[in-house]
Amino acid sequence: MTFDTWDGDDESAAGRFVPLYVLVNGRTAPRDSTLDLATQVVALAVDTRRLEPEYVEIVNRCANWMSVAEIGAYLHLPLAITKVMVDVLVEQGYLGVGSPAQQKIIDLHLLDSVLAGLERL
Amino acid sequence: MDRTSVKIVVAGGFGTGKTTLVASVSEIPPLTTEEILTEASIGVDDITGVEGKTTTTVALDFGRITISPDVVLYLFGTPGQDRFWFMWDELAQGAVGAIVLVDTRRLDSSFPAVDYFERRGIPFVTAVNRFFGECAYTEEEIRGALELDPRVPLVWCDARDRPSSKLALVTLVRHAMSRITAKAPA
Numbered sequence: 610m611t612f613d614t615w616d617g618d619d620e621s622a623a624g625r626f627v628p629l630y631v632l633v634n635g636r637t638a639p640r641d642s643t644l645d646l647a648t649q650v651v652a653l654a655v656d657t658r659r660l661e662p663e664y665v666e667i668v669n670r671c672a673n674w675m676s677v678a679e680i681g682a683y684l685h686l687p688l689a690i691t692k693v694m695v696d697v698l699v700e701q702g703y704l705g706v707g708s709p710a711q712q713k714i715i716d717l718h719l720l721d722s723v724l725a726g727l728e729r730l
Numbered sequence: 731m732d733r734t735s736v737k738i739v740v741a742g743g744f745g746t747g748k749t750t751l752v753a754s755v756s757e758i759p760p761l762t763t764e765e766i767l768t769e770a771s772i773g774v775d776d777i778t779g780v781e782g783k784t785t786t787t788v789a790l791d792f793g794r795i796t797i798s799p800d801v802v803l804y805l806f807g808t809p810g811q812d813r814f815w816f817m818w819d820e821l822a823q824g825a826v827g828a829i830v831l832v833d834t835r836r837l838d839s840s841f842p843a844v845d846y847f848e849r850r851g852i853p854f855v856t857a858v859n860r861f862f863g864e865c866a867y868t869e870e871e872i873r874g875a876l877e878l879d880p881r882v883p884l885v886w887c888d889a890r891d892r893p894s895s896k897l898a899l900v901t902l903v904r905h906a907m908s909r910i911t912a913k914a915p916a
Contacts, residue, residue: 646763646790646820647735647804674733676804678792682761688790689765707733717910719801720826723736724903726797730755730896 629690632663637689639696641706646678646688649707650695657703667694668703734801738902739821741808741847742831743839747859747889748807749791751831754895756793756805763790765817788814790821808843818846827853827906829898831889834858834865837875844876853906855883857898861890 652671660668670680681691698704740748752760767786791807806821808814822828830843840856847854858865858872867875869884878884883901887894 645823647737647806647824649733649735649802651733674802676735676794676802678763678790678804678806679761679794681763682792685764687764687766687787691763707735717907719734719736720903720907720910722801723797723803723826724900724907726795726801726803727896727899727903730795730892 629687632661633690633693633697636693636697639692640700641696644677644692644696644699644706646681646692647676649674649676650680650699650704651675651707653703653705655703660703664694664698664703667691667698671704674707732800736797736801736803737821737825738803738805738899739808739818739825739828740805740831741818741828741843741854743833743836743843746831746833746836746839747861748831750861751829751857751859751887751889751895751898752791752793752805752807754890754892755795755899757795758793760791760793760807763792764788765790767814788817790817815846822847822850822852825852827855827902829902830854830856832856832858832872832876834867834872837872840876844878848879853902853909855885855898855902855905857885857887857889859889860886861888 650671651674652668657665657668666684667680670683677691677695678688680686680695681688684691686694695704699706740751742748749760765788767788788809790809793805795803795805797803808821809817828843828847830840830847832840844854844856856872856876856878865886872878873880873884883905885898885901887898889895
């Protein structure tokens with residue numbers, strides 16, 4: 610009978626040793642409920658040395674404004690996890706957050722600029 | 731700090747050309763993000779036939795169009811399977827509206843999307859994708875089959891063609907604006 614021995618590789622077959630639910634401390638939803646998959650965030654000029662590498666990766670991705678959905682896609686993280694991790698980073702001051710998606714778009718001025726932008730395509 | 735995101739949902743049945751439409755206008759190749767469903771969603775979703783599964787992955791395709799230095803438009807394609815309605819809710823919340831793609835060979839595959847946006851009062855336009863060849867139906871016939879409200883715009887499109895997809899988007903934004911103007915007190 611053979612026993613599993615540590616082969617010096619911390620990466621599991623899935624390429625991730627730390628389960629995602631550990632990374633987010635068991636949280637299942639962001640505290641800021643206005644954070645949605647289209648909300649954009651940007652890295653703030655803060656020292657990230659105390660962060661877990663998975664969180665640092667997110668901050669590094671956000672040198673320019675980027676949506677929660679884009680972060681999830683680029684880093685291959687499920688949306689729910691991405692949202693919670695981004696929420697933690699916003700809460701701790703590593704990321705700045707843009708305007709939350711409106712409950713109902715009622716801003717004609719905003720729609721006007723969207724229309725103008727589309728017509729330039 | 732102000733950075734605004736605007737959403738438009740691209741819906742329609744499986745294989746109606748949602749990702750193709752997103753790709754034709756997006757400034758980046760469409761990205762895919764995933765949501766993992768766990769046992770917690772059992773009882774909400776119809777899981778007939780997949781009872782043994784404890785997790786399922788739902789893929790969402792999306793693209794982006796930079797409108798101005800502080801506004802970005804995201805186009806989200808809905809997951810094709812109708813047991814992922816809860817994802818639609820998140821996509822639709824705060825969205826300008828939706829484009830419902832219609833494949834005339836399978837009109838019925840677009841019923842759920844039309845019904846969804848109608849019930850929630852979310853502005854939408856129907857875009858009949860001509861990609862699949864000459865359409866055997868007239869606009870009236872399609873409107874009748876989908877039981878469309880006469881105020882809902884219908885455009886003919888080829889989801890592979892940028893100007894055509896752009897027209898569908900422009901029609902939707904104009905439609906959403908006209909609904910706001912109509913509702914505003916005089």
